[in-house]
Amino acid sequence: MAESSEGRKRVLGLGPEHGGLSPGLKTLLFFAAVGLLGALFAVTDPEASLRHLRVGMLSGAPNGNYHAVVQRISVGAAARTGRVTNLASAGSVENVERLVGARKGCSAHFALVQEGIELPVDHGLELIGRLTRPESLVILGRNADRITTPQELRGLRVGIGPVGSGTEFVSRKLLAPFGSLQLQLSTQSIDEQIQRLERGELDLGAMVIDEDADQLRQALRDRKLQILELPRAEAVASGLPFLRLGRIEAGHFDPVDGVPSRDKSVLRVDTLVLGNGCASRSATQGLITVLADLDPMFLKHNRDTPNLTGLPWAPVARAYYDAGAPDVVGVYAPWVLDILPTAMWIQLALGVSLLFNAMGGINRFRLWQLDAQRVAIEREVARLFGSGITVGGLARAQPLADLDPEEVRQRVLRTTQALEALYGRCRERSLSIFVPMGGEMAYRYQESLMKDLLQGLRAYTEAQPQARRLA
Numbered sequence: 001m002a003e004s005s006e007g008r009k010r011v012l013g014l015g016p017e018h019g020g021l022s023p024g025l026k027t028l029l030f031f032a033a034v035g036l037l038g039a040l041f042a043v044t045d046p047e048a049s050l051r052h053l054r055v056g057m058l059s060g061a062p063n064g065n066y067h068a069v070v071q072r073i074s075v076g077a078a079a080r081t082g083r084v085t086n087l088a089s090a091g092s093v094e095n096v097e098r099l100v101g102a103r104k105g106c107s108a109h110f111a112l113v114q115e116g117i118e119l120p121v122d123h124g125l126e127l128i129g130r131l132t133r134p135e136s137l138v139i140l141g142r143n144a145d146r147i148t149t150p151q152e153l154r155g156l157r158v159g160i161g162p163v164g165s166g167t168e169f170v171s172r173k174l175l176a177p178f179g180s181l182q183l184q185l186s187t188q189s190i191d192e193q194i195q196r197l198e199r200g201e202l203d204l205g206a207m208v209i210d211e212d213a214d215q216l217r218q219a220l221r222d223r224k225l226q227i228l229e230l231p232r233a234e235a236v237a238s239g240l241p242f243l244r245l246g247r248i249e250a251g252h253f254d255p256v257d258g259v260p261s262r263d264k265s266v267l268r269v270d271t272l273v274l275g276n277g278c279a280s281r282s283a284t285q286g287l288i289t290v291l292a293d294l295d296p297m298f299l300k301h302n303r304d305t306p307n308l309t310g311l312p313w314a315p316v317a318r319a320y321y322d323a324g325a326p327d328v329v330g331v332y333a334p335w336v337l338d339i340l341p342t343a344m345w346i347q348l349a350l351g352v353s354l355l356f357n358a359m360g361g362i363n364r365f366r367l368w369q370l371d372a373q374r375v376a377i378e379r380e381v382a383r384l385f386g387s388g389i390t391v392g393g394l395a396r397a398q399p400l401a402d403l404d405p406e407e408v409r410q411r412v413l414r415t416t417q418a419l420e421a422l423y424g425r426c427r428e429r430s431l432s433i434f435v436p437m438g439g440e441m442a443y444r445y446q447e448s449l450m451k452d453l454l455q456g457l458r459a460y461t462e463a464q465p466q467a468r469r470l471a
Contacts, residue, residue: 082290094165141205145261246266284317
């Protein structure tokens, strides 16, 4: 009746055909693991450089402040093996158009844009940050100091910067309330505007510019132009929330000759760094790192300044400012951050841990069920043959004297069928992909117990005809 050891192993699925891996396969898996580790090491960045930063950034006219800002960003990125390509443009309005259009081919990733610029519907842009140093809307003229009332602006020739620039946009907004004064507006580059002011071909010229720009300093000090203190500027700015009042102190450009001769009120506007979603998370983080390197107040300024632009924060930017530091995983393994943010990796790990714990709990419950049902079957066998019966003794066992032989036969048959069904369920569950690694061995143990009992019951059933013939 008894099976050989090798035969029993085949029944339980533990024979050579189901056994350990062959030496060749083990070697192959070893080198595959080594190759995977090498590939992962190759895409990490142990020196925390910005070699993953490869983006294009829209700026402004080559001689303008935006272009100079992006050039500094480009140099800062290059110092850490990154690359930020400076893409010249006419200014903020064109930057918005090109940045939205670049969402398809990703020819540009970021842009400097003057706050308040109108955005198209479904623009898909997001806020990366704002520069700490605002620009000022400065209106120059040869005799600007003499203008003190709105009526004195009537009929004046006013340059409002190049087409597509932030200067043109904000100038039209600012001068709209003065429409009854019949101002003669024209567009030209800032350099041409300054030249025409000097020649008297323009009465006033507007520009959104950094207060310390050489271009502005030369216009005031060398070309003897003056800053217009726009009449009732506070009332005008109140209708344009992106503008705020500022002041240029007397003598700011030349303290010896007193340029300007008195304090001047000007309007200031922030510069936003916008993205179109083309850049990866790690590249966006890298750009913020460069900006923080160039300006130590950049992170604090963006953390503390409320976002009233109506633009959504880029998630990686918001996380950077909240933490006050870059995502460490993104610093040393940028590709990991590009797949998922670190917070989501942690959530995923927690979810996987909870899943495996749940799977372990479910499997322990199922094993308890199988064990309880197997024990119930063993108790039924004991009720038929007595509590001292062993699996090996079933073939020669005699049922209890008070039991009818036919009843015993039927109960043995039902018990065998129930045990076969239980064995099948146990086998099916042991092969499930939801069984945790190593958990199948508990099922294998239950299978071995059921298999032994099945052999004993079948041996008893096969022995009964022979016993009756001998009787």
